[in-house]
Amino acid sequence: MRFVELIAAAALGALHAQPTIAAVPNPPAPEPVEIIELPLPPVTTDSCTPDINPRGTGCINQGIYGEGFQSGSFLPDGRHIVAYVTFTGAPDAPNPASIYNGSQIILIKTDGTSFPNGDPWKCVTCGVPAENSQGTSDTWDYPHAFQDGKRLLFGTNIADCGEYSLIDSECTPERLFIYPIRWNVTPDGSGAGGAIREQRIHPDNVHFGFSSFEITNGAISQFGYFSRLQFNPSPTTGEPLVPRYDLVNVTTLYSPEVTPPWTVDGDQIVFNPLTNIVGELRGFSGRGGEVTYIGYSTESCNIDLYAAELATGSVRRLTAHPEYADPVDISPDDQWTAVMDTRGSDRDMFMAGMRGVPPLIDMVATTVASSVRNNHQRRFFQLYIIDRYGDRGDYFGQKVNAAGSGVAGSGAINDPEWNGRADPRWSPDGTQLAYWQDITASPACGGVNPLPCPNSTEPGGRYVRFMLATFTSRKPYTLPRVEPVSDVVPWGTPYVPGATVPTLPRIPEGTYTLVGTASGSAKVTITDNTDASSIKSVAVQHTDYSDDGINFLNGYENYTRSNPSYTLEIGEWYSDLVQTGETNSTKKTSPGGFHVSIDTFVNIFEANGTLTTTVDDNVYLQPLNYS
Ligand SMILES: *[C@@H]1O[C@H](CO)[C@@H](O)[C@H](O)[C@H]1NC(C)=O
Ligand SMILES: *[C@@H]1O[C@H](CO)[C@@H](O)[C@H](O)[C@H]1NC(C)=O
Ligand SMILES: *[C@@H]1O[C@H](CO)[C@@H](O)[C@H](O)[C@H]1NC(C)=O
Ligand SMILES: *[C@@H]1O[C@H](CO)[C@@H](O)[C@H](O)[C@H]1NC(C)=O
Ligand SMILES: *[C@@H]1O[C@H](CO)[C@@H](O)[C@H](O)[C@H]1NC(C)=O
Ligand SMILES: *[C@@H]1O[C@H](CO)[C@@H](O)[C@H](O)[C@H]1NC(C)=O
Numbered sequence: 169m170r171f172v173e174l175i176a177a178a179a180l181g182a183l184h185a186q187p188t189i190a191a192v193p194n195p196p197a198p199e200p201v202e203i204i205e206l207p208l209p210p211v212t213t214d215s216c217t218p219d220i221n222p223r224g225t226g227c228i229n230q231g232i233y234g235e236g237f238q239s240g241s242f243l244p245d246g247r248h249i250v251a252y253v254t255f256t257g258a259p260d261a262p263n264p265a266s267i268y269n270g271s272q273i274i275l276i277k278t279d280g281t282s283f284p285n286g287d288p289w290k291c292v293t294c295g296v297p298a299e300n301s302q303g304t305s306d307t308w309d310y311p312h313a314f315q316d317g318k319r320l321l322f323g324t325n326i327a328d329c330g331e332y333s334l335i336d337s338e339c340t341p342e343r344l345f346i347y348p349i350r351w352n353v354t355p356d357g358s359g360a361g362g363a364i365r366e367q368r369i370h371p372d373n374v375h376f377g378f379s380s381f382e383i384t385n386g387a388i389s390q391f392g393y394f395s396r397l398q399f400n401p402s403p404t405t406g407e408p409l410v411p412r413y414d415l416v417n418v419t420t421l422y423s424p425e426v427t428p429p430w431t432v433d434g435d436q437i438v439f440n441p442l443t444n445i446v447g448e449l450r451g452f453s454g455r456g457g458e459v460t461y462i463g464y465s466t467e468s469c470n471i472d473l474y475a476a477e478l479a480t481g482s483v484r485r486l487t488a489h490p491e492y493a494d495p496v497d498i499s500p501d502d503q504w505t506a507v508m509d510t511r512g513s514d515r516d517m518f519m520a521g522m523r524g525v526p527p528l529i530d531m532v533a534t535t536v537a538s539s540v541r542n543n544h545q546r547r548f549f550q551l552y553i554i555d556r557y558g559d560r561g562d563y564f565g566q567k568v569n570a571a572g573s574g575v576a577g578s579g580a581i582n583d584p585e586w587n588g589r590a591d592p593r594w595s596p597d598g599t600q601l602a603y604w605q606d607i608t609a610s611p612a613c614g615g616v617n618p619l620p621c622p623n624s625t626e627p628g629g630r631y632v633r634f635m636l637a638t639f640t641s642r643k644p645y646t647l648p649r650v651e652p653v654s655d656v657v658p659w660g661t662p663y664v665p666g667a668t669v670p671t672l673p674r675i676p677e678g679t680y681t682l683v684g685t686a687s688g689s690a691k692v693t694i695t696d697n698t699d700a701s702s703i704k705s706v707a708v709q710h711t712d713y714s715d716d717g718i719n720f721l722n723g724y725e726n727y728t729r730s731n732p733s734y735t736l737e738i739g740e741w742y743s744d745l746v747q748t749g750e751t752n753s754t755k756k757t758s759p760g761g762f763h764v765s766i767d768t769f770v771n772i773f774e775a776n777g778t779l780t781t782t783v784d785d786n787v788y789l790q791p792l793n794y795s
Contacts, residue, residue, distance in 0.1 A: 195563030196555050202638045203569060203581050206239075206276050206602070207288040208253065209268075211628025216257040216266070225287050226268020226294070229256040230624075231632035233545035234589055234606035236271060239634045240311030240322075241593045242602060246644075247279045248335055249593070249602045250311040250320055251634060255294075267295030267341070271308045273322050275335060278595075278602065278636050284337055292320075292334055293327060295341035301325075303348045303408025310366075310591065314373045315649060324349045324364045326397075326413055348408055349376070349397070351415045355666040357405035364415075366392075366449050371456040371500075371650040376415060379449045382669045383734050387702060388768075389669060392421040392446030392461055394478065394657050417655040418663035420670065421446035421459065426481070426659060428673045429464040430531065437680035437692055439526055441466045442483035444476040444659055445672070451591070454500040456650045460486065462494060462538075468525035469516070469537040473507060481659030488559040490520035492541040495549070495590035499598050500647055503556050506601055508549035508588040510541050511564060515548045517788035521781040522745060522753045524719055526682060528692055529706045529727040531675065536729075536739045536764055542771040543795060546612035549588035551603050551637070568601060568637050577622030585622040586633065597644035601637045611772075617794045674703060688712030688720065704728060710745065719749035735769045741779060753783040762790070 209228045210220050216227035231237040236254030243250065255268045268291060277288045307323025317333045319326055327346045332339040353362035366379040376397045381390040395415040403409055427440045446461040453460065453475055463474035466485060473486040473493050487493040491511035498505055510516055519537060530537065541548060554565035569588075572580030579586075585608045592603040609631055613621040626633055661670070675694055682690040690710045697704040707726035714720045723745040730738045741762040745755040762779040766772070774793050781788045 192557045192560065193555075195557075195560065196566075198566050199642070200640045201568055201571070202640055203571065204636050204638075206249070206278060206634040206636050208276070208630070208632075208634060209255070209274075209287075209289060211626075211630050212257045213628075214257055216255075216268070223285060223287060224266075225285065225289075226255045226266060226291065227257050228253050228630075230628060230630050231606065232609050234604075234632050235545075236308075237604070237606075237632045238309055238311065238589070239276075239593070239602055239604040240320075240591075241313050242278070242595050242600075243275065243313045243335065244315050244317045244596055245335070246595045246597050246600070247281075248275045248277055249634075250274070250292075250313050250322075250334075251276055252308040252311050252322060255291075267291075269294075271306070273308065273311050273320065273327065276634065278600070283335075290335070292329075292339065292344060293322075293341075293346070296344050296346060297342060300342070300344060301346035303410035303412060304346045305348055310368065312369050314369065315371075316373070321367065321369050324367055345411075347399070347412050348410070349413045349415065350406060350408070351378075351380075351393075351395070351418065352406060352665050354406075355664075357665070360407045368449065368451045369397075370394075370452050370653065371454065372652040373650075374652050375456075375655075377449045377452060377459060378415075379447065384669060384671070387731065388734060389672065390447040391669065392449035392459065393663065394419045394421055394459065394660065395663075396655050419655075419657045419660035420663050421449070421461075421476075421657065421660045422670055422672075423659055423661045424670070424673070429527070430675050432675060432680065435680055437528075437675060437682050439682065442474065442485060444481045444483050446476065450494070450496050451498075453498040454502045454594070455647075456653055457502070458484070458498070460496050460498065465527040465530050465534065465537075467520070467523060468527045468530055469520040469533065470523075470527075471516075471534070471538045471541075473505075476659075478653060478657050484558070486558060487554065489564045490523065491516050492538065494541075495588070495592060497592050497594050497601075499594045500596055501598055501645060504594070504598070505554045505556065505558075505565075506568070506592040506594060506603075507552050507554065507565075508547070508590060508592060508603075509552050509565075510548045510550075511552060512550060512567060513548040513584075514788055515791065516540055517783075517786075518779055518781050518790045519755075521783050521786070521788045522747055522755045523751070524715060524747075525721065525725075525745065525755075526690065526713075526715070528682065528690065528708045529725055531694070531706050532703050532729040533706075533727045533739060533741070535737045535768060536766055539737070539766045539768050539771055540773055540791065543617075543791070544612040544770065544772055545606075546608050547587040547589060547606075550582075551588050551592055551601065553601075568603075569635070577625075579625035581635075583622075597646065599639050599642045599644050601639075602634070603637065604632060604634045606632045611794075618792050619795050677703075682713075684713040685715040686717035687714045690721075704730070714749075719747050719751055721745060721747050725755070736765065736767050739764045743779060751784060753781065755779070755781045 212227040240250040329339040350361040395418040458475040493509040495508040551568040552565040572582040586605040613619040705728035764775040
């Protein structure tokens with residue numbers, strides 16, 4: 169339909185490095201999916217008595233907002249996943265010192281069988297002696313098993329059962345060691361190391377990706393890094409001074425040599441899509457050749473996932489639907505992308521529904537554009553799979569959890585109150601996806617919020633559920649191990665401990681012309697803040713602007729940003745855009761403009777005025793305040 173050419177061109181661009189340019193195939197037909205819920209320990213809000221768990225292997229809390237819970241990767245056998253849960257309610261006397269307490273990592277059977285004690289789960293970190301886990305951090309997110317089945321990453325720690333498989337009874341708490349991961353950020357190797365976020369193990373299991381963010385000039389800047397994990401049994405500098413994994417050969421996934429999204433050529437401004445500047449790293453491709461990340465938008469207010477080839481820097485756009493995508497997992501054979509996406513919810517269509525708008529105001533509007541996707545802790549994500557060639561034409565992937573009554577609060581597979589969370593994970597044989605959801609809870613509903621709160625129908629009123637989707641028509645595959653990739657990422661910058669965080673290039677204040685690829689142009693006025701540290705506003709006037717020669721854009725749009733604090737963003741937005749051609753769409757603010765504020769750490773949407781997008785017969789409105 170619309171912008172087929174644009175998307176196909178992007179997909180072809182990604183294939184350019186290959187000797188022959190393969191044609192983009194027709195989209196795949198929808199495939200059958202079976203979904204079951206995975207078992208979890210029993211829930212209690214009080215004491216964990218033998219009545220609740222007769223085996224004495226603990227009880228978990230309800231997991232309100234999903235806090236303290238996360239499902240993770242499969243083990244290499246494809247019959248277990250790793251997960252982060254929170255135990256609660258120590259058993260009454262005579263056993264007050266339960267090891268099933270607080271934050272822990274468990275393994276969950278995915279094939280309906282049980283561990284020898286009869287439980288379908290096994291806690292691997294419960295009861296590990298303190299001397300086996302010195303210097304570890306209290307971080308538990310993104311649990312991920314290594315290919316040897318003996319080690320796993322959780323938070324910024326690596327658990328290691330030595331010669332034993334994590335699933336074996338012989339992998340006892342006494343045999344498990346937990347080591348911290350340290351990123352050295354000082355020239356002399358001293359100090360506690362840098363903050364590591366969005367940590368992911370590379371499929372070769374010797375490399376490691378992460379993001380870190382800094383507050384510079386009152387604004388958050390985030391960079392992705394690629395590194396090698398090196399076990400250091402007896403470090404001599406830096407804290408913690410315990411056996412640990414050091415990150416060595418660290419590369420910042422950004423270089424001043426990389427062409428930024430916007431450049432200036434005389435009085436023209438030029439757009440360079442598919443830039444390999446990695447801010448928030450999201451993981452790696454199945455065979456490990458690519459790093460995935462949320463990149464600079466290709467179309468205005470449309471936040472997408474991209475994959476950059478580590479060896480060459482060549483970029484693929486993984487998603488193109490106007491809605492927001494973030495958690496992602498590429499299948500082990502690299503043929504499928506699983507995403508948690510707001511597509512289908514219409515959450516972001518009021519600002520992103522008009523396609524093919526060059527991402528000019530995005531120089532200042534991206535923080536707001538990427539924050540509307542959530543309300544408080546509520547995600548509006550559902551799980552989709554998209555083939556490797558991406559969204560195109562009428563194809564926007566397949567919703568995985570599509571079956572069911574769709575009734576809010578019913579607990580159906582497709583209950584819209586159950587919100588997808590990070591990350592979905594492919595099974596090693598490519599036939600299954602493990603994912604998890606949490607149910608909307610106050611203050612994302614109830615009170616001043618116009619949305620009513622649903623009640624959980626899960627055991628114990630649990631707010632989280634871990635799910636397993638099976639693609640029943642797929643043939644399982646067995647892939648060879650991923651060979652170690654190079655330490656060197658030629659398009660990045662080797663990280664030198666103590667180096668200052670790079671500053672991303674930006675367009676100087678001024679008035680420029682953006683020439684449409686097919687016709688017309690846009691006049692762009694960029695204004696800096698008074699201290700000239702950052703861009704304050706971008707104003708655009710489009711005249712018959714077209715990149716595809718099919719749809720033509722006229723009208724103006726401007727956006728002014730202010731930041732009373734580094735997490736609070738206020739946007740003053742004026743739009744009157746009209747697109748005609750194959751698609752007729754409009755994007756308009758109410759007469760006094762649209763004034764939005766959002767705290768990026770809390771994500772509560774509040775606005776005065778309206779911003780409405782129409783696409784042919786569809787009308788998309790902004791979310792209600794607080795909802
Ligand atoms: C359970 O965990 C809490 C918080 O980490 C701790 O204070 C408490 O001592 C633990 N209880 C037992 C019985 O280990
Ligand atoms: C990687 O780090 C190790 C240890 O610091 C060093 O010996 C090696 O030369 C580095 N390799 C590259 C490619 O920089
Ligand atoms: C949830 O349960 C409470 C208590 O039983 C009830 O008052 C409320 O109406 C229920 N909410 C919904 C949306 O069913
Ligand atoms: C944006 O447009 C509005 C309405 O035309 C106008 O009042 C305002 O001055 C413009 N702001 C900028 C920064 O161009
Ligand atoms: C778009 O508008 C034009 C002119 O009004 C009309 O001829 C055309 O049918 C419209 N296209 C769609 C898809 O509605
Ligand atoms: C909306 O208007 C109210 C009342 O004038 C004001 O207090 C609030 O700050 C405004 N919010 C935004 C996002 O502009």
